[in-house]
Amino acid sequence: MNSNASTLLVIDDEPQIRKFLRISLSAQGYRVVEAANGREGLEQAALVQPDLVVLDLGLPDLDGQEVLRELREWSSVPVLVLSVRASEGEKVLALDGGANDYVTKPFGIQEFLARVRVLLRQAGEGEPQREARVDSGDLSVDFAYRRVSLAGQEIALTRKEYAVLALLARHLGRVVTQQQLLRDIWGPSHAEDSHYLRVVVGHLRHKLGDDPAAPRFIVTEAGVGYRLRESA
Known part of the structure; x- marks a missing residue:
């Protein structure tokens, strides 16, 4: 794999979703790191320093909104929320909490990949990541x-x-x-x-x-x- 490839952290408790995203993102040349719960996701975010985080909200230990809040205390990494929660209130809460984009499940992979590219491009033009x-x-x-x-x-x-x-x-x-x-x-x-x-x-x-x-x-x-x- 290209050593300059962007690293994406997928935080989702559904193995089939992680597998689908791993295959789809790896095919585009991205390096994919996975976490099955919120606490593991935060630890991986600190350890790996990913270029983008894909975050589910319905996690078994911490709610995804809490993961987002804790992550934003020390990191400005782009966060793409991927969730079955489709209400306007949930989206607003996530976006106000620091998420950069929000995609609801089920989702189209081509649109998802396009949103990933946009966020990575914006991150490349923005401020450097904060120290952990x-x-x-x-x-x-x-x-x-x-x-x-x-x-x-x-x-x-x-x-x-x-x-x-x-x-x-x-x-x-x-x-x-x-x-x-x-x-x-x-x-x-x-x-x-x-x-x-x-x-x-x-x-x-x-x-x-x-x-x-x-x-x-x-x-x-x-x-x-x-x-x-x-x-x-």
């Missing part, structure tokens, strides 16, 4: 597995603590404003509730052993927001 992991000194944020480790030891964080640290890590070395952090994590109605953010950042610093007076990791930009150092 970001390191700041001996602090590591693994977006794919939602894990944070310090000097190789995993740190237990609450959902809000992880969300704040992950957002700072995605903008490594750059200031993220208080308003952006509050709006993205707590919602638009909390954009002025800076005390929420101060409490969470305080807890984060405690768990990371970070001295606010001489921070190794999280730096306060007075009156503006916070940034995560590029190296510590």
Whole structure:
């Protein structure tokens, strides 16, 4: 197979659908990787770094909408939803959640392949893929597995603590404003509730052993927001 061939990850619990797509996509010169459930799909996405993901919504462990949400926390890979769910609401939810296209089952393979080509072409013209992991000194944020480790030891964080640290890590070395952090994590109605953010950042610093007076990791930009150092 061509070493420059695009890699496609198919996340679908139906073996016959995976086989059909594997044969059809391989015949077009694509490399195909398969996953039979959502968690395996997320792991493969982190491991393989595919050029496109084909995602079923009716998975046995995680709903496909949840897989999409978790994937979008750390990856901008194009996602083509392939599902029996044909309602407008389901399509809107997926597209608003970060899917790039939506095809309902049963489907025509030629149209499906055309949509794959369009998404791959658009991806080639767009921004580079995000990293699945970001390191700041001996602090590591693994977006794919939602894990944070310090000097190789995993740190237990609450959902809000992880969300704040992950957002700072995605903008490594750059200031993220208080308003952006509050709006993205707590919602638009909390954009002025800076005390929420101060409490969470305080807890984060405690768990990371970070001295606010001489921070190794999280730096306060007075009156503006916070940034995560590029190296510590």
